[in-house]
Amino acid sequence: MAEAITPRSQDFAQWYTDVIQRAELADYAPVRGCMVIRPYGYTLWENIQKALDRRFKETGHQNAYFPLFIPYSFIQKEAEHVEGFSPQLAVVTHGGGEKLEEPLIVRPTSEAIIGHLYSKWIKSYRDLPVLINQWCNVVRWEMRTRLFLRTTEFLWQEGHTAHATYEEAEEEARLILDLYADFAENEAAIPVVKGYKSESEKFPGALVSYTIEGMMGDRRALQMGTSHNLGQNFARAFDIQYLDRSNQLQYCWTTSWGVSTRMVGAIIMTHGDDQGLILPPRLAPIQVIIIPIYKNEEEKAQVMEATDRVKAALGSSVRWHVDDREAYTVGWKFNEWELRGVPLRIELGPRDVANKQVIVARRDLPGKEGKQAIPETALPQVVDTLLAEIQAHLFQKAFQFREAHTQQPIDYTAFKAAVENGFALAFWCGDAACEKAIQEETRATNRCIPLAQTAEARGRTCIRCGQPAKEQAVFARAY
Amino acid sequence: MAEAITPRSQDFAQWYTDVIQRAELADYAPVRGCMVIRPYGYTLWENIQKALDRRFKETGHQNAYFPLFIPYSFIQKEAEHVEGFSPQLAVVTHGGGEKLEEPLIVRPTSEAIIGHLYSKWIKSYRDLPVLINQWCNVVRWEMRTRLFLRTTEFLWQEGHTAHATYEEAEEEARLILDLYADFAENEAAIPVVKGYKSESEKFPGALVSYTIEGMMGDRRALQMGTSHNLGQNFARAFDIQYLDRSNQLQYCWTTSWGVSTRMVGAIIMTHGDDQGLILPPRLAPIQVIIIPIYKNEEEKAQVMEATDRVKAALGSSVRWHVDDREAYTVGWKFNEWELRGVPLRIELGPRDVANKQVIVARRDLPGKEGKQAIPETALPQVVDTLLAEIQAHLFQKAFQFREAHTQQPIDYTAFKAAVENGFALAFWCGDAACEKAIQEETRATNRCIPLAQTAEARGRTCIRCGQPAKEQAVFARAY
Numbered sequence: 001m002a003e004a005i006t007p008r009s010q011d012f013a014q015w016y017t018d019v020i021q022r023a024e025l026a027d028y029a030p031v032r033g034c035m036v037i038r039p040y041g042y043t044l045w046e047n048i049q050k051a052l053d054r055r056f057k058e059t060g061h062q063n064a065y066f067p068l069f070i071p072y073s074f075i076q077k078e079a080e081h082v083e084g085f086s087p088q089l090a091v092v093t094h095g096g097g098e099k100l101e102e103p104l105i106v107r108p109t110s111e112a113i114i115g116h117l118y119s120k121w122i123k124s125y126r127d128l129p130v131l132i133n134q135w136c137n138v139v140r141w142e143m144r145t146r147l148f149l150r151t152t153e154f155l156w157q158e159g160h161t162a163h164a165t166y167e168e169a170e171e172e173a174r175l176i177l178d179l180y181a182d183f184a185e186n187e188a189a190i191p192v193v194k195g196y197k198s199e200s201e202k203f204p205g206a207l208v209s210y211t212i213e214g215m216m217g218d219r220r221a222l223q224m225g226t227s228h229n230l231g232q233n234f235a236r237a238f239d240i241q242y243l244d245r246s247n248q249l250q251y252c253w254t255t256s257w258g259v260s261t262r263m264v265g266a267i268i269m270t271h272g273d274d275q276g277l278i279l280p281p282r283l284a285p286i287q288v289i290i291i292p293i294y295k296n297e298e299e300k301a302q303v304m305e306a307t308d309r310v311k312a313a314l315g316s317s318v319r320w321h322v323d324d325r326e327a328y329t330v331g332w333k334f335n336e337w338e339l340r341g342v343p344l345r346i347e348l349g350p351r352d353v354a355n356k357q358v359i360v361a362r363r364d365l366p367g368k369e370g371k372q373a374i375p376e377t378a379l380p381q382v383v384d385t386l387l388a389e390i391q392a393h394l395f396q397k398a399f400q401f402r403e404a405h406t407q408q409p410i411d412y413t414a415f416k417a418a419v420e421n422g423f424a425l426a427f428w429c430g431d432a433a434c435e436k437a438i439q440e441e442t443r444a445t446n447r448c449i450p451l452a453q454t455a456e457a458r459g460r461t462c463i464r465c466g467q468p469a470k471e472q473a474v475f476a477r478a479y
Numbered sequence: 480m481a482e483a484i485t486p487r488s489q490d491f492a493q494w495y496t497d498v499i500q501r502a503e504l505a506d507y508a509p510v511r512g513c514m515v516i517r518p519y520g521y522t523l524w525e526n527i528q529k530a531l532d533r534r535f536k537e538t539g540h541q542n543a544y545f546p547l548f549i550p551y552s553f554i555q556k557e558a559e560h561v562e563g564f565s566p567q568l569a570v571v572t573h574g575g576g577e578k579l580e581e582p583l584i585v586r587p588t589s590e591a592i593i594g595h596l597y598s599k600w601i602k603s604y605r606d607l608p609v610l611i612n613q614w615c616n617v618v619r620w621e622m623r624t625r626l627f628l629r630t631t632e633f634l635w636q637e638g639h640t641a642h643a644t645y646e647e648a649e650e651e652a653r654l655i656l657d658l659y660a661d662f663a664e665n666e667a668a669i670p671v672v673k674g675y676k677s678e679s680e681k682f683p684g685a686l687v688s689y690t691i692e693g694m695m696g697d698r699r700a701l702q703m704g705t706s707h708n709l710g711q712n713f714a715r716a717f718d719i720q721y722l723d724r725s726n727q728l729q730y731c732w733t734t735s736w737g738v739s740t741r742m743v744g745a746i747i748m749t750h751g752d753d754q755g756l757i758l759p760p761r762l763a764p765i766q767v768i769i770i771p772i773y774k775n776e777e778e779k780a781q782v783m784e785a786t787d788r789v790k791a792a793l794g795s796s797v798r799w800h801v802d803d804r805e806a807y808t809v810g811w812k813f814n815e816w817e818l819r820g821v822p823l824r825i826e827l828g829p830r831d832v833a834n835k836q837v838i839v840a841r842r843d844l845p846g847k848e849g850k851q852a853i854p855e856t857a858l859p860q861v862v863d864t865l866l867a868e869i870q871a872h873l874f875q876k877a878f879q880f881r882e883a884h885t886q887q888p889i890d891y892t893a894f895k896a897a898v899e900n901g902f903a904l905a906f907w908c909g910d911a912a913c914e915k916a917i918q919e920e921t922r923a924t925n926r927c928i929p930l931a932q933t934a935e936a937r938g939r940t941c942i943r944c945g946q947p948a949k950e951q952a953v954f955a956r957a958y
Contacts, residue, residue, distance in 0.1 A: 063521050088575060096568070106547075
């Protein structure tokens, strides 16, 4: 029997760590705050990458690669940026056995180095827009780390674009926000709130930071991707200028946006249950686990022959895997692949072979409800349909869960109760001091100001201070 | 008119740098020895990655990700390994504003950190083999750098496998050698010599280092990929043990292997000419450049309509791009896409439209020889055929070039002449001192001992010292 995981209902944080390690998604590295992404977790990340990368390329972006090391002086050029990142930097002081004249920082994000190169590459309006993305590792020295959610080194993609006008930069930032939301909802099956960050929560140096926020299984919020309209701040700091059509020098308008391996954490925490992971079919490394069941050599011959027919029927239309290891019992395998979150299980025993059928079991529906016998001949179609149903069901379940735990409190007492229990969608004054007080009093932060406001602010008051309201915001305890 | 590049025939090194910058493959970074890979160069790298990654997965390997930072003490555990890499290390001494208790090194390669984790993951023979690869960045502090060929930071893949027996590790190392050679010859169109390194040239800590060596356009050798049988050296240093079938603890046998962004340099230097790059169709970011030609609005309407038909005919079977920019002349575009090495050009003018034809021009054949008119209706098939012909022709040309510049010298005088002019395949004694003397006297290094020896060593003598010969080796000046 495999080592048991802590039930999610008992201790969410411990369940999270247990699942990651037992499912072999990741492991701790010998360097504090760093992680190793194991093959099962990395394949999930590769599927995330493919789904995002396809969307980036369809919208005209190209990939490139910028250096890991950034001269210390570069990061100091944008005032808010250096203030935001200074406490988190890893610094290289020695190279090739000698002390460096100028220390190098390991990129925490690449606005500075990319800004430097854009200033060199961009000369004319004909060079615009520049639409570049890179997939890479970044390092931010973190005090409290958690696998996938907050690690000293993490993998991500960072898009960096340059435009001729404010409008184009704003359009780009919004396009990416929509792209991220589409990915989250249709690939990861996680409903998200699209919004923008308050002044105190936005990216250091940005004009506007758009964000997608999801609700995890413990009802806390997770920021799952951000898209920043940087205005001309970085263009001025790094001298990114172009000659416009009337031959005048103008500063560019830039954006940056990113999604990281944190997305893996979001998938685990949104869909998982006491038995372990539940992976959305569109991203699952293995969509269908096939388990042949037999007691003797005669049965084995029949069952393995049927297994070959099933494999041929499924072909390359789905990602399937046959677990034919003889060192493990059928019961152990059922538990193992449930823990690993494989959306669909196909069982094949002698009685099924005799009936020319297979038993199909859904990971997202418990016991008998998710189990059915289907004729071998119906195989590829029924599997396709079931995978689509599971994908839709996971999204629906997560959506209903979020709706059930989102409240619109009428006063601060109700607000405090709401953030104990999930999201509070509340009117607020827009003042940073009030926002900070809310955090100190309730441990809830301002996650975002939703783009879709459900009511007008006119005539409303701030949930905490009673001053005239500026808009609605989502407050929640967050990762 | 675009800035001209130095002709290859005039100054190979300058041509190389010019081509990379003018074709926008890469640029220098503000940190010494580092480079930026621009979208055109990165798309080429992505195509290299896809072709290799498919081969890795087909042979049972999975991707994972290990940390960038390695505790300094780890790299010291394997004696030859630390000696080999110490002078090249970049060291992080500060993190999060504080001095670190133990400095961290930025990985120059990951045997040490991966060895540590394998010792934790591998318990029984049932866990073997472990077949893992990672795509990542590595850092080696280099004194003399050259874009793609030798940079302080570079991108690569590094495979790390663990096995139960010597035989299995050896089989893996050879499998990967063959896989690399297959990739080089059939995707990059570069003929390679498969061999193994001499004792003094092998990877620090390896039992045997296999290599593929190519001949560049200046007749110098380039090491294009290596595959190491590490024996039990790293398993002993990092305590990677497993319980065998009779419940005895055994050390694993490990391998490691890698191909880097240097491969881009190999492609440039093998196929390019005075006009710029020539990219092998299977890896080219753009396989077909379509250039509409017109003088007035009436012609434009006709030509653009025909262009749409051509695009539809080609569909997604090839990677095509239409250059319909009006700010540039047709002549400029021809030069530009020749410089960027696009294998095939389609020209579409009013006369072609009238004749329901297109003009197709091959990048690998000069002037009229590579140009033909083909009927629109023949389009997708003829393009497919031509791309295959170009791919084969590039390989043949490179193969003949290498053969023409490989000699089997009969004495040391002839040897010296041979290495001035290309490869010398010569018998040698196998002694490191003699090998070093050859290098000092001729600037040629021992590239490898070819697996396919063309003659027996018995009765032969060393090309330099006259002692009995051990085997044939390829000597050449190298990058």
